[in-house]
Amino acid sequence: MDRVPILKIGDILLVSIQIDMEDQVALQLQENLADRIVSSGCHGVIIDISALDIVDSFVGRTLATIASISRVLDAETVVVGMRPAVAITLVELGLSLPGIRTALNVELGMELLARGRYEDDDEGQDDADEPTVTAP
Amino acid sequence: MDRVPILKIGDILLVSIQIDMEDQVALQLQENLADRIVSSGCHGVIIDISALDIVDSFVGRTLATIASISRVLDAETVVVGMRPAVAITLVELGLSLPGIRTALNVELGMELLARGRYEDDDEGQDDADEPTVTAP
């Protein structure tokens, strides 16, 4: 079973998902990432999914859960690199991931995190962290 | 089968629907727009429907889906120019499109996008992205 590597770049943890993950691998990533956030003290997580040609409800839910866990641990998550066909499919599947912040690529994701950290260090994030189930 | 053109104006993609679209044309627009959002890096989409004399549930759903897809790709969508008779009919049909932001015309739509981007770059978007089915 492959592992998804987690890189530390400055104050940010970068996860680049390069493989078609088995469900267990996705769950493992969730745990490893929580550990790393705590051990590293990082305040930002970027998950690069540009290599993924699909995101099904399991992976979608995993991404949303990671975002929620990170927030509880005082870190912000941005998912970057979602392909257009994946976005279309996710929405049609009924998963619009309202609690997940997205950006086009790693660079823009880093900008977003830098700005967010600067602006609203304090602010109580809004509720919608869980994937909302909505029929399109 | 006609295509609906997508224009890039600064940081905004402008879609002006000038024809009575076949269903396939509407689906194609959805795909083309997702591609353009990613390739252009635009953060705003304006869909001008002032030329449409009706919006049925298929087109209504397509507009809502486009708004959700855009959001997943980090872009905001505003639908502009809806005629009063179309608005009345949509509500009576049972489609109130709560996830869609609207403005009177392209100019006001651009203002709305500019303001939104400036103000709440950070915030986790609100929940109601999908068309809600509501009996009037």
Place this chain on the structure above:
Amino acid sequence: MTGGGAERITVSSDQDVVRVRQLVRTVAVAVKLSLVDQTKLVTAASELARNTLVYGGGGTVEVTRVDNGRRTGIHIVFADRGPGIADLDLALTDGYTTGGGLGLGLSGSRRLVDEFAIDTAVGRGTTISVTKWCR
């Protein structure tokens, strides 16, 4: 109720649904429906013609000018020889769909017209008739 000459469109593609919208619009203007009523009728026709195509496997739409002595109006009949509708109450419920739509076609159209009738039999097909009167 007397009817003028009916116009009929065979519905077997997306394009035909567009044609139905255009024909209904033309007739609605001709009988002088108000703008809002035109919009409601064309929208209902679009929903029902799409159902004829998608669920009925294609069929026909017939548009007739009618006059009941007091008012003029438009009568439209959507007919297919598709699978029919087994549970009509369910199909007429807001949000119910077997096809991944929004489930507003039947229930919504019914609200948009003055008269609405369904005749359907499983395995035989579905015929829906609607009428909109000038006010």
Place this chain on the structure above:
Amino acid sequence: MTGGGAERITVSSDQDVVRVRQLVRTVAVAVKLSLVDQTKLVTAASELARNTLVYGGGGTVEVTRVDNGRRTGIHIVFADRGPGIADLDLALTDGYTTGGGLGLGLSGSRRLVDEFAIDTAVGRGTTISVTKWCR
């Protein structure tokens, strides 16, 4: 409808679900589905194969190229001999799950394919067939 040679995968682990995704992707490319349609079909297959594993206790997935004279497409059958689904309407409702999932697997996949059929009997198992056609 004629079918090419079917390919079959036995689903008894997470890894097999990954194999199903890869096989469906390969066939989807071979029959020249559009990129978006490939993505939709592989996603639906992933949801349904996971259900075969998780709820059906394992089973088989069979992928066939099909041709109905007018179009080519892919037909996939997910079969298990698990507990079956007692209330199908409920299972097909967005958000309904007995397993702590998101409850989008069945309802969502149905939206992602062109044809979707379920054959299930309590205590006997579940067979789901889907088809996606080239446009």
